[in-house]
Amino acid sequence: MTEFTPVASFLGGTMIGLAAVLLMAVHGRIAGMTGILTGLLPPLAADWAWRAAFIVGAIGAPALIVALAGRSAIAFESxxxxxxxxxxxxxxxxxxxxxxxxxxxxxxxxxxxxxxxxxxxxxxxxxxxxxxxxxxxxxxxxx
Structure with missing residues (x-):
């Protein structure tokens, strides 16, 4: 069973929404992860730089939060x-x-x-x- 975390879920959802709004406001683009990632596959899209920054942030931010929380990794088992x-x-x-x-x-x-x-x-x-x-x-x- 998954642990219920309303505060963390609310904050995470808020950050996702904020990122989506900022990407639309700044670049006029929709924050669809697969579309962003596709532009990083060869041949590179002309606007590859913001795409790379978005993906690095999507991976790096959770890693930073885990590191700041003093954990070595997030447990995953299936x-x-x-x-x-x-x-x-x-x-x-x-x-x-x-x-x-x-x-x-x-x-x-x-x-x-x-x-x-x-x-x-x-x-x-x-x-x-x-x-x-x-x-x-x-x-x-x-x-």
Whole structure:
């Protein structure tokens, strides 16, 4: 079971929202992580510098918080075999490609803009997530 952390969750959500608003205000771009990352793959996008800074910040900020909290790492464990995790990541990648965006682009930025396409994509993401969790836990027995 995951520990309930309302204060940390609120602060994290606030920072994600602030980052999304600042990126839109400063660069006129949506904070969709997959779109930002795609611009860093060859051939590099003309605006690669802000993309690199965003990704470095997205990775570096949590690492800094962990270091300042005096921890050596954030504990992670999964009952799923590594191959299933890789397969799941690849399936998500294909879904992101066909949905023309990810949960951060559609769910955070698109919903805030009241985009009908993002609303449909987000409902689809959430329904697929609920169905997957139900299937894995109740049909497959939790693996």
């Amino acid at each position: 009952s799923m075999p590594a191959l299933w995790l890789v397969a799941g990541g690849l399936l998500v990648g294909f879904g992101v490609h066909f949905a023309s965006g990810c949960t951060s682009g559609h769910g955070v930025c698109g919903l805030a803009r009241l985009s009908p396409r993002s609303m449909a994509a987000t409902v689809t993401f959430m329904a697929a997530t609920a169905a997957t969790v139900f299937f894995v836990r109740h049909v497959l027995g939790g693996l």
